[in-house]
Amino acid sequence: xxxxxxxxxxxxxxxxxxxxxxxxxxxxxxxxxxxxxxxxxxxxxxxxxxxxxxxxxxxxxxxxxxxxxxxxxxxxxxxxxxxxxxxxxxxxxxxxxxxxxxxxxxxxxxxxxxxxxxxxxxxxxxxxxxxxxxxxxxxxxxxxxxxxxxxxxxxxxxxxxxxxxxxxxxxxxxxxxxxxxxxxxxxxxxxxxxxxxxxxxxxxxxxxxxxxxxxxxxxxxxxxxxxxxxxxxxxxxxxxxxxxxxxxxxxxxxxxxxxxxxxxxxxxxxxxxxxxxxxxxxxxxxxxx
Numbered sequence: 001x002x003x004x005x006x007x008x009x010x011x012x013x014x015x016x017x018x019x020x021x022x023x024x025x026x027x028x029x030x031x032x033x034x035x036x037x038x039x040x041x042x043x044x045x046x047x048x049x050x051x052x053x054x055x056x057x058x059x060x061x062x063x064x065x066x067x068x069x070x071x072x073x074x075x076x077x078x079x080x081x082x083x084x085x086x087x088x089x090x091x092x093x094x095x096x097x098x099x100x101x102x103x104x105x106x107x108x109x110x111x112x113x114x115x116x117x118x119x120x121x122x123x124x125x126x127x128x129x130x131x132x133x134x135x136x137x138x139x140x141x142x143x144x145x146x147x148x149x150x151x152x153x154x155x156x157x158x159x160x161x162x163x164x165x166x167x168x169x170x171x172x173x174x175x176x177x178x179x180x181x182x183x184x185x186x187x188x189x190x191x192x193x194x195x196x197x198x199x200x201x202x203x204x205x206x207x208x209x210x211x212x213x214x215x216x217x218x219x220x221x222x223x224x225x226x227x228x229x230x231x232x233x234x235x236x237x238x239x240x241x242x243x244x245x246x247x248x249x250x251x252x253x254x255x256x257x258x259x260x261x262x263x264x265x266x267x268x269x270x271x272x273x274x275x276x277x278x279x280x281x282x283x284x285x286x287x288x289x
Contacts (some may be wrong), residue, residue, distance in 0.1 A: 028070065032087055033289050034280065035060060035067040035101065038074050039082040042276075044152050044269040045230035047260065048223075051133065053082040055223030056094045061259045062214060063107050066282045071275070098216065109216040121210055124202060125217040127195055128224045134180045135192035136227060137171045139235055142181075152231045193240060199225075200245035207254060214258065222255040 028036050037057060043049035047057065060067045067084075076083035076092035083092040091100045101107060110118055141164065175181025180188060199221065208214040209221055225241075229252045232238045241248050256263055264270040 028068075028085060030068055030085075031066075031286060033066060033105075033286060034086075035065055036070055036085040037067055037082060038070045038072070038076070038084065040073045041071040042266060042268045042273070043231060045267055046226045047263065047266040049152060049227075049231060050082070051129075051136075051220075051223035051227050052094045053223075054226055055219045056082055056084070056097055058219040058222060058255070058259050059098050059101070059216065060281070062109065062219065063101075063105070064282045064285050065101060065105065066280065066285050068278055068280050069276055071277045094220075098219075109214070112213065113210060113215060117210055120202075121215055121217040124199065124209060125220045127198065128221050131180070132192060132195040132199075133224060134175050134178055135188050135195070136224070136232070136237060138175055138181065138188055139192070139237060140232065141168045141171050142175070152233075189236060192237060193244075196228075196237070196240060196245050196248065200248050203247060203251055205247065208251070214255070218255065222252060225252050226256075 030036055037053070037060065039048060039053040039057075040050070046054060048054040057067075057069070059065075073081070075081050076090060078092040080092040082094060082097075083090065084097045085091075086100065086104065089100070091097045110121065113121065172181055180191065183191070203209060206212070209218045225248055228235075228237045228241055229249055260266065265272045265274050266276065267273060
């Protein structure tokens with residue numbers, strides 16, 4: 001027990017040191033109008049093990065914005081990841097990253113939507129990111145069984161156990177602060193089912209969230225649902241989606257086909273996986289600015 005406590009303490013110290021060492025370093029030198037997307041690396045069955053890097057990267061691809069992934073796990077000065085640098089400006093939080101890019105590049109993926117449709121799209125995104133998201137976290141890291149998340153974690157043995165214990169404590173504390181963590185397991189699951197059912201009912205047989213053309217909020221919805229589809233095998237969320245809301249799986253496949261033709265090269269378990277650390281995407285678009 002003493003040895004285990006020492007290992008845990010040493011691991012936490014190393015993680016804290018690594019976190020602070022990776023903050024506030026000099027901006028990466030890249031051509032103008034290229035976004036540098038800082039994230040923790042590729043996921044085994046989807047391009048990211050977190051919904052938020054996948055959301056932001058899908059937005060970059062949707063708008064053919066030249067970008068470069070940085071998988072060094074460098075954190076922003078706010079202590080957040082993912083984040084980005086664009087023309088020397090560091091922006092943390094995917095929401096503000098997207099807003100910054102929209103302003104700098106005069107982008108509006110929702111120009112064809114009415115005010116009412118824009119309101120509905122925003123509400124769907126917020127339900128997904130501020131509600132459904134927490135049920136995923138609690139299911140994967142704080143539930144009775146963590147087998148689903150352990151199959152997609154890039155660690156084994158003591159390192160896996162320590163990582164899971166740290167994440168469990170952090171996420172439970174944050175979920176309690178949010179409020180959803182104070183509910184019972186049954187109550188949280190009813191929220192998850194309600195959110196997935198609402199998304200399924202609203203999307204219906206539409207191609208994307210708001211119709212035949214993907215909108216900005218599709219990036220966030222896809223980023224979240226992709227985790228259920230590909231990174232929560234055997235979980236209640238994944239089983240519910242496959243058995244009760246199969247149109248959400250079809251939706252994820254359409255988003256994947258539309259914006260991730262290189263999916264198999266961008267997942268770490270893929271036979272054709274190639275590291276794209278500091279690889280430039282949409283470089284040809286630079287000449288059009």
